[in-house]
Amino acid sequence: MVKWQGRRESANVDDRRGAAAAGGAGIIFMLLRFVVGRFGIRGVMLLAVVGLGLYMVGVNPVSLLGGQPVSTQRAAPADDDTSRFVRVILAETEDVWSQLFGRNDYPEPTLVLFSGSVTSACGYASAASGPFYCPGDKQVYLDTSFFNELAQRFGAPGDFAAAYVIAHEVGHHVQTVTGISNQVRSAQQRARSEAEANALQVKMELQADCYAGVWAHYADRTSNILDEGDIEEGLRAAEAIGDDTLQRNAGRRVTPESFTHGTSQQRQEWFTTGYRYGDVSRCDTFG
Template sequence: MKWQGRRESANVEDRRGAAAAGGAGVIIMLLRFIIGRFGIRGVMILGVVGLGLYMVGVNPVSLLQGQSASTQQAAPADDNTSRFVRVILAETEDVWSTLFGSNDYPEPTLVMFSGSVTSACGYASAASGPFYCPGDKKLYLDTSFFNELAERFGAPGDFAAAYVIAHEVGHHIQTVTGISNQVRSAQQRAGNEVEANALQVKMELQADCYAGVWAHYADRTSKILDAGDIEEGLRAANAIGDDTLQRNAGRRVTPESFTHGTSQQRQDWFTIGYRNGDVNRCDTFSAGSL
C-alpha cells in the first residue's frame, strides 16, 4: 500500500502502555467495603493495603477518587504503526464521508491499546481481537494483532491490516444507519442461539462487504493500493473464517456455532463490495429477516 505521507486522522486515541480501568473499580469497591464493615480496624487494614498498592506503583488516593494512576493514558507514540493506523482511518473517513453525501458522516474514534482495555461495552483483553463498541462508537485495536495476523494466521501485509480496520468501520456504519439495532432486536426475538448466531454472521459478512466498498474507492480514487493488495485482504478473510479457525484449532466444524461466517463467505462478500462499490449490494439479510 502507498500509505506513507498521507493525511492522518485525528480520531485516534493511543492507550498503548496504559492499564485498563476495569481492575481499579474492583479495588475501589473492596476498599470502601473494608471501611464500612470494619470501621477503625478497617482504616488500619486500609493503611496496610494502601502501602502495598503504593509499593507496586499505584496511588491509593487517586483510587479512592476513582482515578487510578495506573490508568492514565500514555503519551501517544509517533511510530510506524501509529502512523499507519491514522492514515487508514483517514482513508475510511474520506470514503464514507463522500458516500454519506449530504448527511454528515459521524466519524468514529479508534483506540489503540496493548493487553487490555475498558470500553462502554465492558472490559476486553487482546485475546478478544479487534472490536467495535456501539455504546461509545469507538473501534478498539490491540496493534499486536497485526503481528498475529501475519505470524499465526499466515496473512501478512499492510492491506491485510487495513482490511481489519475497514471491517470494524463497517460495524460503525451499521450502527449509525440503524442496522445494528435492528439486528440486536431480531436476535432478542430469535427462538434459540443458532438463529441469533445466524443473524450475527449476516452482520459480520455485511461489515466485510463494507470493507470491500471502502477498498473499491481506495483503489479508484485515492490510488492507495498496490498490485497484490486485494489478494492480501482475501487471504486475511480466509484465515479468520469460522470454519478455518475451528479446523485449525483441531475442533469439529460446527456451522450452528458460527458467528462471522465461513472463509469462503467472507471472501465472497468482501469481493462483492470491492467489485461494485455499492453499499446497496451489501444486503446480506434476506427480505423480512429483521
C-alpha cells in the same frame, strides 16, 4: 504494499498504549500487608473483588484510599509506523464514507489503540478478544499486536490485511449509523435459539466484510492507495479468520450453528462483492 506514507492522518485516534497509574504502589503495598495480617487470604480476595468492581465502573480504587486522590499518567502517544499507518487508513475510511453519506452526514468514529486490555462502553476486553467495535460509544478498539498475530498465527501478512481489519470494524460503525445494528440486536433478542441469533450475527459480520470491500473499491480507484497484490492480501486475511478455518485449525469439529462471522468462502465472497461493485446496496446480506 499499501501506499500510505505521506498521506493525511486522521485526528480521531485515541492512543491509550502505555497507560499507567503513578503514585499508588506504596499505598497498595501497605494496604495488602494490613489486610493479610488482619484478615488473611479471604480479606485479600474480598479486596480484589471490590477493587475490580470499582475499576470496571471507571473508578480508580487507589484514589479512594485515605481520601487522597492519586494522579494517573499516560505515556505520550507513540508516533511510530504502526500508529501512523492506522491514522492514515482511518482517514481513508473517513474520506470514502463521508463521500458516500454526504460530508456532514457521516459521524466519524474514534479508533482507540490499546495494549493488553481496555475498558469500553461494551465492557472489559483483553487483546485476546481481537479488534472490535463498540456501538455503545461508537468507537473501534484495536490492540496493534493483532497485526503480528494476523501475520504469524493466521498466515495473513501484509499492510492490506491490516487495513482490511480496520475497514471491517469501521463497517460496523456504518451499520450503527444506518440503524442496521439496532435492528439486528432486536432480532437477536427475539431469536428462538442461540443458533438463530448466531446466524443473524454472521449476516452482520459478512455485511461489514462487504463494506470493507466497498471502501477498498474507492480507495483503489480514487485515492490510488492500493498496490498490486493488496486485494489478494485482504482475501487471505478473510480466509484465515473464517469460522470454519478457525475451528478446523484448532482441531475442533466444524459446527455451522456456532458460527458468528461466516465461513472463509463467505467472507471472501462478500468482500469481493463490495470491492467489485463499490455499491452499498449490493451488501444486503440479510436479503
